[in-house]
Amino acid sequence: MEFVVxxxxSNxxxxxxxxxxxxxxxxxxWLKDEHTVTIDPILTNAVGGIKIMVYKGQAERALDIITNLKKEQKLLISxxxxxxxNVELVSTPRKASNWISAIATFFLGDFAIAVDKVNHCFDCKHEFAPKGSD
Ligand SMILES: [Zn+2]
Structure with a gap:
C-alpha cells in the first residue's frame, strides 16, 4: 500500500x-514522526511537524473531510x-506581548503555550483569544 502525506x-x-x-x-x-516531535518539540520544525499519512487511494476523500472540518470549525467562531x-487561529511569536500572557507564562510556564495563538479576523483585523484557552 502506498501512503502520502x-x-x-506542529502539535x-x-x-x-x-x-x-x-x-x-x-x-x-497513521502519524509519522510523532515520537520525534513529542519527545523533543524543538525538533518539530526540523522534521516538519507530525505528518498525517493516508492511503493514496483515499487521499482525496480525506482532504474533503479535513476541509469540511475546517469549515465547521469556522462557523463555530465569529x-x-x-x-x-472569516476568522482563523493564527500563531503569534512567543513573547509576553501583553500583561495577560506575561502572567499566564509566569504561572503556567509551558502550559501557557495556548496563549501563543489568537483568532484573527480577516475582515476587520480584530484579534481575540480562542475560547477555552484560559
Ligand atoms: Zn471582525
Whole structure:
C-alpha cells in the first residue's frame, strides 16, 4: 500500500484529533514522526511537524473531510467585533506581548503555550483569544 502525506501538524493533539476523525470515516491513516516531535518539540520544525499519512487511494476523500472540518470549525467562531466568520487561529511569536500572557507564562510556564495563538479576523483585523484557552 502506498501512503502520502496529507498534512502536517506542529502539535500532537491536533494530529490525533484529525487522525481520530479520519479513522471514524474509514480512512486508513497513521502519524509519522510523532515520537520525534513529542519527545523533543524543538525538533518539530526540523522534521516538519507530525505528518498525517493516508492511503493514496483515499487521499482525496480525506482532504474533503479535513476541509469540511475546517469549515465547521469556522462557523463555530465569529468575530466579536464584526460577527464575521472569516476568522482563523493564527500563531503569534512567543513573547509576553501583553500583561495577560506575561502572567499566564509566569504561572503556567509551558502550559501557557495556548496563549501563543489568537483568532484573527480577516475582515476587520480584530484579534481575540480562542475560547477555552484560559
Ligand atoms: Zn471582525
Amino acid at each position: 496529507l498534512n502536517s501538524y 500532537y493533539i491536533d494530529a490525533h484529533i484529525i487522525r481520530g476523525v479520519l479513522e471514524e470515516e474509514g480512512i486508513n491513516c 468575530c466579536p467585533n464584526c460577527n464575521s466568520h
